[in-house]
Amino acid sequence: MNDTVKMFLISLITAVLVQVLLGPQIQRMQQQQHQGAAPVAVAPAPVQAAPTQPTPQAPAQPAPQAEAAIPAPEFVGTTIKDARKIAVSQSIIIIQDGDREAPDKTPGEILEQNPTAGTMLTSTREIRVIVARAREAKVPNLVGKPIAEAKSTLAGLGVEFTEVPKDSSKTPGTILSQKPAAGVKVQPGTSVELTIAALPLIEVPAVTGKYLNKAKTVLKDSGLDVGDVKRVEHEEHGENYVLKQDPAAGAKVPFGTTITLTVVAPN
Structure with missing residues (x-):
């Protein structure tokens, strides 16, 4: 067998093997080509953003101007009530830092101030003051004393009082107890409650x-x-005959109660 025939046979065998081995795969590829190519995903077109509007800017505010400095007024010798009236008109704040007893001064009168008069007040317009306090009185021991003596003693101290009557075996008008107790310091004008032995009822x-x-x-x-004597006409009884009394007989009343009488008028 010559070389030409050999080459032919080899080519034939190779073609058969290719057909047998690769035939099914080739057929599938051909079917896919007939059915059409797979769709290609297309990216959506980008959306164009709306143009950004510039944010309006608020007009610049002028910087607040500092208040002009003013000299502190003279408040010493003025009552704190009057000082505050004056201070309001100048935007000044009066702050009471305390008080102290000053017998020769009016209660509430300013004794000291800080800053002192004439000091320039700038951003902080505050003035702190010390005011006069009325001299305190020590409540005396009044228990056992008659009410007349107790009244005189309290009046000399500038202290008021109230009376609370109470039935007692003590002499009428005797102080049985007091509130506040003896020794307590009080401001002038304070009221002391006095419990007194009541006068017996009559x-x-x-x-x-x-x-x-x-x-x-x-x-x-x-x-x-x-008290008043009422006069009415009456045919049976003579002039000044007592027909009626008020309160009636048998009533229990305090000592000194006034009785009203009704009598027969002159004929």
Whole structure:
């Protein structure tokens, strides 16, 4: 067999093997070509952003001007109430830092100030002051004393008082207790509560059926007073005959209570 025939046979065998081995794959590729190529993803077109509008800027505010410095007024010798009225008009604030007893000064009168008068006040317009306090009085021991003496003692100290009557075996008008207690310091004008032995109640005697002069004597002897005398006409009884009394007989009343009488008027 010559070389030409050999080459032919080799080529034939090779073609057969290629067909057998690669045939199925070639057929699939051909089918895919007939069905069309797979769609290619297309990126969406970029959206163009709206143009940015510039933010409006607020007009620049002028810087606040510092208040002009002013000299501190003279407040010493003025009451703090009056000083504050003056200070308001100058935008000054008065601050009370304390007080102290000053017998020769009016309570509330400014004794000291800081800064002192004439000092220039700039951004901080505050003035601190010390004011006069009224002299305190020490409450005396009044228990056991008569009310008249207690009144006189308290009046000399400039202290007020109130009375609270209470039934007691003590002599009427005697101080039984006091509030505040003795030794407590109080401001002038403070009120001290005094509990006093009450005057005994008196039973009003019967004076109806008596004549006016006799009725007055009976009532006064009982510690009672006679008030207005009312006069009415009456046919059965004579002039000044007591027809009625108020309060009525038997009523319990304090010592010195006024009794009103109704008597027969002159014919």
